[in-house]
Amino acid sequence: MTQKKKILVVDDEVMMTRMLKRSLEATGNYEVQELNHGARALEACRTFMPDLVLLDVMMPDMDGGEVAAALSEDSELNAVKIVFLTAIVTKDEVPPTGADISGRTFLAKPVKTADLVACIEAQLNRQAF
Amino acid sequence: MRWSRKPIDNRMIDSTAGRTAVVHADRPEQVLLVDDNATNLQVLYQTLSGRGYRLLVARNGRQALEIAQKSEPALILLDIMMPDIDGFETCRRLKQDPRTRGSAVIFLSALDDTGNKVKGMQLGAVDYIAKPFDPDEVIVRVEIHLKIHRLEAQLARRNRQLEADNQHILAAMNEGIFGLDIDGTVVFVNPAAVCMTGCSEQELLGRPVHALGLFGGFGACVQAHPFYSCLKEGRICHNEDGELTRRDGTRFAVEYNCSPIFEDRTLSGAVVVFKDISERKQAERQLKRAYTELEKAHRELRDAQMRLIQAAKLESVGRLAAGVAHEVKNPLAVIQLGVDFLAGVESDDGVVSEVIRDMEEAVERADSVVKGLLDFSRESTLTLRPGDINQVIDHALHLVDHELIQHNIRLEKQLDEGIGIIDLDSNKLQQVFINVFMNAIQAMGRDGVLTVKSRVERIENPDRAGLDRERFSAGEPVVQVEVLDTGCGIAEESMVFDPFYTTKPTGQGTGLGLSVTRKIIDLHKGMIDIRNREEGGAAVRITLKMG
Ligand SMILES: Nc1ncnc2c1ncn2[C@@H]1O[C@H](COP(=O)(O)OP(=O)(O)OP(=O)(O)O)[C@@H](O)[C@H]1O
Ligand SMILES: [Mg+2]
Numbered sequence: 256m257t258q259k260k261k262i263l264v265v266d267d268e269v270m271m272t273r274m275l276k277r278s279l280e281a282t283g284n285y286e287v288q289e290l291n292h293g294a295r296a297l298e299a300c301r302t303f304m305p306d307l308v309l310l311d312v313m314m315p316d317m318d319g320g321e322v323a324a325a326l327s328e329d330s331e332l333n334a335v336k337i338v339f340l341t342a343i344v345t346k347d348e349v350p351p352t353g354a355d356i357s358g359r360t361f362l363a364k365p366v367k368t369a370d371l372v373a374c375i376e377a378q379l380n381r382q383a384f
Numbered sequence: 385m386r387w388s389r390k391p392i393d394n395r396m397i398d399s400t401a402g403r404t405a406v407v408h409a410d411r412p413e414q415v416l417l418v419d420d421n422a423t424n425l426q427v428l429y430q431t432l433s434g435r436g437y438r439l440l441v442a443r444n445g446r447q448a449l450e451i452a453q454k455s456e457p458a459l460i461l462l463d464i465m466m467p468d469i470d471g472f473e474t475c476r477r478l479k480q481d482p483r484t485r486g487s488a489v490i491f492l493s494a495l496d497d498t499g500n501k502v503k504g505m506q507l508g509a510v511d512y513i514a515k516p517f518d519p520d521e522v523i524v525r526v527e528i529h530l531k532i533h534r535l536e537a538q539l540a541r542r543n544r545q546l547e548a549d550n551q552h553i554l555a556a557m558n559e560g561i562f563g564l565d566i567d568g569t570v571v572f573v574n575p576a577a578v579c580m581t582g583c584s585e586q587e588l589l590g591r592p593v594h595a596l597g598l599f600g601g602f603g604a605c606v607q608a609h610p611f612y613s614c615l616k617e618g619r620i621c622h623n624e625d626g627e628l629t630r631r632d633g634t635r636f637a638v639e640y641n642c643s644p645i646f647e648d649r650t651l652s653g654a655v656v657v658f659k660d661i662s663e664r665k666q667a668e669r670q671l672k673r674a675y676t677e678l679e680k681a682h683r684e685l686r687d688a689q690m691r692l693i694q695a696a697k698l699e700s701v702g703r704l705a706a707g708v709a710h711e712v713k714n715p716l717a718v719i720q721l722g723v724d725f726l727a728g729v730e731s732d733d734g735v736v737s738e739v740i741r742d743m744e745e746a747v748e749r750a751d752s753v754v755k756g757l758l759d760f761s762r763e764s765t766l767t768l769r770p771g772d773i774n775q776v777i778d779h780a781l782h783l784v785d786h787e788l789i790q791h792n793i794r795l796e797k798q799l800d801e802g803i804g805i806i807d808l809d810s811n812k813l814q815q816v817f818i819n820v821f822m823n824a825i826q827a828m829g830r831d832g833v834l835t836v837k838s839r840v841e842r843i844e845n846p847d848r849a850g851l852d853r854e855r856f857s858a859g860e861p862v863v864q865v866e867v868l869d870t871g872c873g874i875a876e877e878s879m880v881f882d883p884f885y886t887t888k889p890t891g892q893g894t895g896l897g898l899s900v901t902r903k904i905i906d907l908h909k910g911m912i913d914i915r916n917r918e919e920g921g922a923a924v925r926i927t928l929k930m931g
Contacts, residue, residue: 268714274721281728313710320885320895342713364717365751368724 259286260379263305265296265322266340267314275309278368279375293317297325300332307378312341323359336378340364413530414457416440418448418474419492420466424515428461428492431519432526445469449477452484458533459526461513464493464500472507479508488533490525492517562656568593568615571653580638580660582631593656598628599640611642611654618644618651628658637665712754720747766809766907773863773928774799774838776810780817781836787825788834796835803840803863806930812904816912819897820867820924826888827871827922835868840930851911851927863928870921880914 262285264275272289279285290299293314300308308326312319319339326332342364362374415437419425425441432439440457442448444466452460460478464471471491478484489509493500494516501512510532511525554561554574560581563572573588581588581598588596594609614621621642628638640658644651723743731737777799788795824834841864846853856862879885881902886895898914905912910928917923 268718270718271714274718274725278721278725281725315889318886318889320887340717342710342717364713365720365747366717368721368728371721 259284260307260375261285261303261305262287262307262309262375263290263296263299263303264288264309265290265293265299265314265319266309266311267291267293267316268311271311275371279372282372285375293319293322296322297329297332300326300329300335305335307336307338307375309338309340309375312339336381338362338374338378340366413437413459413534414440414455415526415530416442416448416451416455416457416460416487418442418445418460418466418471419463420444421463424463424492427519428522431522435523435527437530445471445474445477448474449481449484452478452487453481456483457487458537459529460487460489461492461522461526462489462509464491464504472503475504475507475509486537488529490529558659560656560658560660562588562593562658563653564593564611564615564656565653566615566651568609568611568654570596577658580628580630580658587631599626599638599656599658610640611656614642614644614654615651618646620644624661626658628660636660636662709754709758712750716747716750716754719743723747766812766904768807768809770805771808771810772805773803773808773813773865774801776808776813777817777836777838777865779810780814780821783814783818784821784825787822791825791828792831793825793828794833796833798835798837798839800839803838806863806928808908808928809904813908816901816904816926817865817867819901820926823897824867824869824871824922824924827873828869829871832870832921833868835866837864837866837868839864841927850913855909855911856927856929861930863930865926865928867924867926868917868921869923870919873916873920873922874914877914877916881912 262279264272264279264287266272266275269289269291272291276287276289279287288299288303288305290296293311294317296308296310296317308322310319310322319341323337323339326335326337337359339359339361341361360374360378362371413436415432417425417428417432417439418441419428420443422443425443429439429441437458440451440455442451446469448460448462449469451457462471462474466474469477471493475489475491478487478489489504489507490511490513491500491504491509492513492515494514504512510529513522513525555576557574557576560577560579561572561574562570562577565571569590569592570588571590573585578585578588581596583596593599593611599610610621610623610626613619622640624639626638626640627635628640629635637660638658639661640656642654642656645653645655723740727737727740727744781795781797787793821834821836828834840861842861843849843851843856843858845858846856849856874880875887876885881898882895885898888895902912905926905928908928910926912924912926914922914924
């Protein structure tokens with residue numbers, strides 16, 4: 256049995272991270288950690304060592320773009336996969352299972368659990384190569 | 385009003401009226417005495433001379449006719465018993481000749497019997513004096529008949545004058561007039577009616593009006609004719625919107641009025657007055673057309689106004705939409721995940737899955753509403769109109785004026801007044817400049833200089849000018865607007881036009897500003913580029929086509 260993949264969920268809304276954790280863990284394939292402050296994302300990654308970070312774009316202290324930039328600059332963490340969750344695109348611009356905008360993977364809120372899982376799996380599998 | 389049954393020749397009336405007037409003004413009344421007996425003539429002459437009238441004498445009928453034709457005497461005293469042409473025959477001929485018909489004839493004869501008197505009267509004589517006559521009787525009768533003749537002539541003259549006046553009026557009228565008798569037969573027409581119908585007088589007179597088919601195409605059906613009720617019930621028939629069919633079949637718009645004529649309180653006919661209103665109708669049509677055009681222009685103006693308001697709203701809606709999207713989509717995301725979660729929980733309660741399905745549908749609907757809002761705020765069609773780019777810049781500057789003051793930023797304006805008019809969507813370009821100005825202001829924070837330049841540039845080499853050679857050709861004149869700031873400069877040149885790329889704190893930047901800006905410039909088939917200045921700060925350059 257393969258080890259569960261580790262996912263760090265970063266969003267300023269507690270309700271959101273709690274729901275994401277519950278949904279993803281219900282699949283039985285992931286181990287999920289919640290984080291509600293973008294600024295602490297780097298630190299959390301160092302201790303938790305996630306395979307993938309699910310990142311909200313708009314957060315009050317440090318937004319998704321900045322977190323991603325910081326991760327890519329860190330030699331230990333630049334391999335960590337990132338999926339952005341954003342509220343300000345429409346489903347036309349971003350298909351249900353995500354889209355690449357400037358080399359980054361975006362998912363539009365609200366997202367169905369199945370689409371979310373599909374997108375995460377695609378990213379994780381890319382890492383396997 | 386009464387209508388004569390026959391049209392009257394104007395010339396005849398005029399000349400007759402004129403001549404009659406002259407005769408009576410200049411000459412004394414003339415009395416012609418006719419007798420073959422010289423003694424009788426002598427006695428008559430003596431009896432009547434010296435009474436103010438001129439006496440003419442004839443010895444036989446032939447002579448009498450000659451003199452009468454020449455002199456037109458008022459009165460003729462005519463002996464019956466004459467050789468050759470007797471008095472009766474002379475009278476008959478006098479009454480036949482229009483020139484002599486007007487002279488009154490009094491017979492003189494010894495034949496004092498009723499039969500001759502009656503015969504004389506039947507021939508048109510006015511009186512009869514028996515021989516041998518009493519001079520006083522002759523004088524009295526002559527005086528009476530001269531007076532009657534005088535009055536008659538006066539009356540006739542006045543009648544003719546009246547009729548002439550009438551005729552003048554009717555001839556001068558623009559309205560066509562038909563006189564109808566009780567059966568609807570045309571008994572009178574005026575020149576205008578002849579002219580308007582295209583029928584001759586002969587074709588109109590004596591024909592039933594409904595058979596002429598002039599007013600309404602009712603043919604021979606009397607009852608259906610518009611004048612029927614007028615002739616049958618004495619009701620005025622009025623039509624402001626009628627049509628008259630000419631003899632040649634062409635039609636024109638008329639207004640007509642059919643009024644009954646009463647003689648001694650009994651309906652005796654009707655008079656139809658009609659007026660050509662085709663010019664008025666045309667004017668009405670033109671007015672109506674002008675009105676519809678005006679209405680259309682008004683509607684277009686209103687639409688344009690609506691579009692302006694819409695465009696003005698767009699900018700704020702854009703921000704609102706992004707805000708709403710964020711605020712609504714986050715809770716929607718939670719609900720969506722929750723619904724999915726619950727759907728995965730084992731349950732054999734059918735109601736639960738039904739509730740879940742409904743919730744799922746509700747989330748989808750809410751999501752599509754927000755999407756609509758976002759779409760609306762990012763409209764992608766342009767309304768190009770000739771406009772002044774400097775004016776658009778000025779307007780945008782005016783809108784960020786407050787921000788400039790608050791951040792203590794000095795404005796340096798170098799706008800080339802000679803650019804002229806180019807095709808542009810002023811509302812959208814205003815959005816562009818507001819975005820660019822706001823970016824500059826936000827990059828400078830406090831204190832700084834915002835420089836805005838506009839000019840016409842001739843592109844020598846698109847590549848060297850850093851312009852897309854697909855869009856701009858060598859030698860093409862373009863309008864360039866440069867916005868320079870003294871702020872922090874851009875961190876990642878390649879990222880700034882990406883949607884959602886922002887370096888600003890949440891709530892201050894959506895990262896959509898420059899992507900929307902580029903979209904608008906693209907729609908104008910122009911170019912926007914951004915670079916850092918050597919002296920610090922960023923420079924945004926917008927290049928637009930002139931034609
Ligand atoms: N004049 C400028 N000086 C420095 N950086 C700039 C300038 N203009 C744009 N940028 C950079 O480009 C980013 C994207 O700009 P853009 O206008 O698209 O989004 P935004 O300003 O962040 O958000 P918003 O759309 O709400 O204005 C900015 O966040 C900023 O980092
Ligand atoms: Mg901006």
